Amino acid sequence: MNAPAVEWRQTFPGTAQQVARVRRFVALHLGDRREVDTAQLIVSELSANAVRHTNSGEPGGRFSVTLRVEGDQLWMGVLDEGGRAVPEVCKADERAEGGRGLDLVDHLAESWGVHGDERSRTVWATVSLSPRLPCSGRSA
Numbered sequence: 696m697n698a699p700a701v702e703w704r705q706t707f708p709g710t711a712q713q714v715a716r717v718r719r720f721v722a723l724h725l726g727d728r729r730e731v732d733t734a735q736l737i738v739s740e741l742s743a744n745a746v747r748h749t750n751s752g753e754p755g756g757r758f759s760v761t762l763r764v765e766g767d768q769l770w771m772g773v774l775d776e777g778g779r780a781v782p783e784v785c786k787a788d789e790r791a792e793g794g795r796g797l798d799l800v801d802h803l804a805e806s807w808g809v810h811g812d813e814r815s816r817t818v819w820a821t822v823s824l825s826p827r828l829p830c831s832g833r834s835a
């Protein structure tokens with residue numbers, strides 16, 4: 696039988712300093728997974744974008760991070776408070792300063808996408824998880 700899905704969600708104030716807390720949130724829940732670094736990178740980029748490019752970065756703004764593990768699939772989503780910008784991968788010649796975050800996500804994630812509109816968007820990404828190593832050093 697498949698293990699049931701497990702989900703964790705946390706809401707953060709919309710400031711750049713919170714991105715370090717987001718990384719710790721990912722490590723707390725996925726620290727025993729080989730893909731933890733990839734997950735931290737992806738969720739950091741998406742969180743930084745929520746702060747920088749959406750209303751979540753306005754005074755009093757917030758964003759929420761969700762991690763969901765279902766079988767061997769990890770789904771990560773960052774919910775923001777919307778705005779006029781639209782998440783899209785910048786072309787190589789537009790990347791003089793920045794414009795690399797979503798390109799990185801595009802390379803690291805198995806799939807990614809965007810739900811929502813200018814009132815609120817979720818930018819999400821998925822990664823396959825490798826089987827957990829059996830615990831070593833524990834007696835039965």
Ligand SMILES: Nc1ncnc2c1ncn2[C@@H]1O[C@H](COP(=O)(O)OP(=O)(O)OP(=O)(O)O)[C@@H](O)[C@H]1O
Pocket residue numbers: 740744745747748749775778779780781782783784785792793794795796797798816818
């Ligand atoms: N959550 C979002 N909502 C609205 N627009 C977004 C969002 N995330 C990204 N964007 C838009 O997509 C563009 C590309 O994002 P990307 O993360 O690749 O680059 P960047 O944030 O501009 O720079 P970098 O990530 O390299 O510091 C952004 O410049 C922004 O216009």
Ligand SMILES: [Mg+2]
Pocket residue numbers: 740743744794795796797
């Ligand atoms: Mg970015």
